[in-house]
Amino acid sequence: MLEPNRKTRHVVNQAVEELQLRPIESGSWDDAVARAGREPVGIVVADWEAMVSDVDTSDSIRLAHRFKSAMLRLRSVRESAQSYAPRVILTAGATSRERYEQAHAAAITAGVDAFLGPEDLRLSTILESYLLRLVGELPPHASSAAHVADAFELPAVHLRHAESGRWDASRIAKALGVPLKTLAQSLGAKYSTVHKTPHAEALQSALAPFGNVLAMLAQIYNDDQRAIAAWLQTPQRQLGGLTPVAALCEPGRAAAVEQWAAGLWMGDVG
Known part of the structure; x- marks a missing residue:
């Protein structure tokens, strides 16, 4: 989990707790990728701006390319460790409508599994539904000791x-x-x-x-x-x-x- 926004992090924690999943918190995308290489990670929930903090977000094409590159890094290290690709949910808990729509389009183009905006993150139930579906889609060998x-x-x-x-x-x-x-x-x-x-x-x-x-x-x-x-x-x-x-x-x-x-x-x- 890479989520610097306090309110959104609270929603994410609520969803994770409700589904009895084990959260692994990261301070940066580099740290998230490194942790994924060491620990069993099935789903990553990350703030989109924290994921692409070094990119000009006004350029939709470049933003989509950065999303895709970031996911490829994550999936390559996880696949080499466990032979399955983790799923990715991006959040936009605090952003303008224009930036949200721009990032949303770029994320979907890049193949992100879900992109949740401020309205989606008012309650944990929407995130819970995505987590539940994605957990169910993970291969059987993706399961591991929960603690x-x-x-x-x-x-x-x-x-x-x-x-x-x-x-x-x-x-x-x-x-x-x-x-x-x-x-x-x-x-x-x-x-x-x-x-x-x-x-x-x-x-x-x-x-x-x-x-x-x-x-x-x-x-x-x-x-x-x-x-x-x-x-x-x-x-x-x-x-x-x-x-x-x-x-x-x-x-x-x-x-x-x-x-x-x-x-x-x-x-x-x-």
Whole structure:
């Protein structure tokens, strides 16, 4: 996801959360392409101006050429990594009508899968419909572990329901040191539903980032609960000054925090 506009990013996060997809945020198109070469990427949602920031947008032909070149870069690196081409949705959350129409025409000419303007992005439902359709069109082998740590064996029995073996929201909330109601809000679920069945199948995808972060911390700190609690409550520069537990509990942000924590766990970042 490459979306600098705050309002549009909120809509995108809502759509991604509703469909229980895992977002990977990028700061530039170069970064998005680089990440696509390292991680399983099926769909890219990007602001059109951020995608072609170095091009004279008044020249429709040149703009279309730049869109196509940018997509070819993305698809070539992804195809070499996984043998399928990711789909591309471009957004125009804040732009004039003239610039929108010009960019829209150029994007469609270049073969972009969808181009959504300001009216389309007032609510997340339109974006959700495109994401749902494009996810369904991806080949079966495009699917992969939904979360960073899913490919590894991490001890997490204390975070799972004793009978079902699924992630248990009550246990995770206790381990995080937050009320179950707070965790339910972070999941976008009704508290009454989570309280009644904290290990429900429908909650598993949303709970996975929380469970994986706690499981990685248990391994990093040799299950020292004091050390884990201290880490969770220590403000982090990389999280904009938030504590990890506060960042995790921001709706739509848990997967990104999980990725960052996985870097710490693997020793990639300090």
